[in-house]
Amino acid sequence: MTAPRKLTLGSARGRELLRRSLLAWYDTHRRDLPWRQDRDPYRVWLSEIMLQQTRVAAVLDHYQAFLRRFPTIEKLAAAREASVLAVWSGLGYYRRARMLHAAAKEIVREHAGKFPSTAEQWRQLPGIGRYTAAAIASIACGEPVAVVDGNVERVLGRLLDQHLAGEGLWQAAGELLAARRPGDFNQAMMELGATVCLARQPRCLVCPVFRCCATQGDVEKRGPKPKQKKREIHYALDCQDGSVFLTERPADAALMPGMWELPEISSQDDPSSAWLTLRHSITTTDYVVRVRRARAFPETKGRWILRRRLRTLALTGLARKILRAAGFEE
Numbered sequence: 069m070t071a072p073r074k075l076t077l078g079s080a081r082g083r084e085l086l087r088r089s090l091l092a093w094y095d096t097h098r099r100d101l102p103w104r105q106d107r108d109p110y111r112v113w114l115s116e117i118m119l120q121q122t123r124v125a126a127v128l129d130h131y132q133a134f135l136r137r138f139p140t141i142e143k144l145a146a147a148r149e150a151s152v153l154a155v156w157s158g159l160g161y162y163r164r165a166r167m168l169h170a171a172a173k174e175i176v177r178e179h180a181g182k183f184p185s186t187a188e189q190w191r192q193l194p195g196i197g198r199y200t201a202a203a204i205a206s207i208a209c210g211e212p213v214a215v216v217d218g219n220v221e222r223v224l225g226r227l228l229d230q231h232l233a234g235e236g237l238w239q240a241a242g243e244l245l246a247a248r249r250p251g252d253f254n255q256a257m258m259e260l261g262a263t264v265c266l267a268r269q270p271r272c273l274v275c276p277v278f279r280c281c282a283t284q285g286d287v288e289k290r291g292p293k294p295k296q297k298k299r300e301i302h303y304a305l306d307c308q309d310g311s312v313f314l315t316e317r318p319a320d321a322a323l324m325p326g327m328w329e330l331p332e333i334s335s336q337d338d339p340s341s342a343w344l345t346l347r348h349s350i351t352t353t354d355y356v357v358r359v360r361r362a363r364a365f366p367e368t369k370g371r372w373i374l375r376r377r378l379r380t381l382a383l384t385g386l387a388r389k390i391l392r393a394a395g396f397e398e
């Protein structure tokens with residue numbers, strides 16, 4: 069008998085097979101967890117906050133007790149902080165409980181108890197970062213956004229046989245995502261990492277996506293992780309009358325084609341002249357990013373973008389980070 073042919077994830081057929089196989093496996097093998105019983109945003113949000121840095125087994129009892137005490141967001145928002153912390157007691161990382169409480173008050177006070185419907189909106193709330201926002205929006209709201217956590221990072225690296233980091237990881241996860249069932253797909257990837265594609269010993273013989281995996285468990289052959297390269301990059305931040313000047317990446321760029329970013333400028337002799345300095349990683353490169361309040365080169369092709377349009381514009385992760393740090397985007 070001949071072994072089934074390996075399908076690469078570089079092809080649309082390979083990616084579709086991965087989605088179908090993974091979702092079919094998830095439908096029959098997923099762990100029966102209380103927060104998976106429905107897609108209620110309050111319950112999904114609570115579970116995601118509790119699961120941060122905490123094992124599933126430790127969360128189970130606390131999750132039920134919390135919901136008994138605060139069955140709705142209105143009850144949580146109206147509670148005293150001391151009561152919230154008391155029910156959280158034993159889970160640790162109490163900042164999570166304080167942020168959850170602050171976010172509940174904000175939703176009730178400013179949005180009449182209506183939950184956000186996109187990852188971008190969830191991310192505006194206290195205590196919600198990129199992973200958590202994408203997890204809640206995909207599971208509770210059906211938004212096609214991918215998540216990346218430690219499990220997904222490991223699974224993706226093996227499936228694609230690539231050392232991915234930073235924005236490259238999020239991009240790779242987004243390309244594989246099953247847009248028709250984003251929440252289930254994201255949970256399936258994390259479940260695969262937690263129960264099959266284990267860190268030390270992947271269980272490839274029972275893996276539902278074995279046929280589309282580039283390494284098929286032969287992870288040793290990849291050798292040591294390549295050293296991260298270091299690079300410095302300089303951008304101009306040019307804002308006028310509520311607009312910012314941005315350029316579009318070429319459609320044939322290898323990374324993030326068609327996305328918008330700040331215009332790049334040549335390096336400055338004196339790094340202290342930068343208005344803003346931050347760090348950012350993309351695939352195997354760690355960047356020190358220096359931003360100057362300056363005009364782009366006259367020959368730079370670009371457009372003035374109104375501030376209110378930024379939320380819906382396809383900005384690179386780095387551009388959004390800079391605009392947020394500059395207070396130009398919320």
Ligand code: SF4
Pocket residue numbers: 223226227264265266270271272275276277278281282283284285286
């Ligand atoms: S075949 Fe093995 S290495 Fe590849 S995803 Fe499955 S468990 Fe992980």
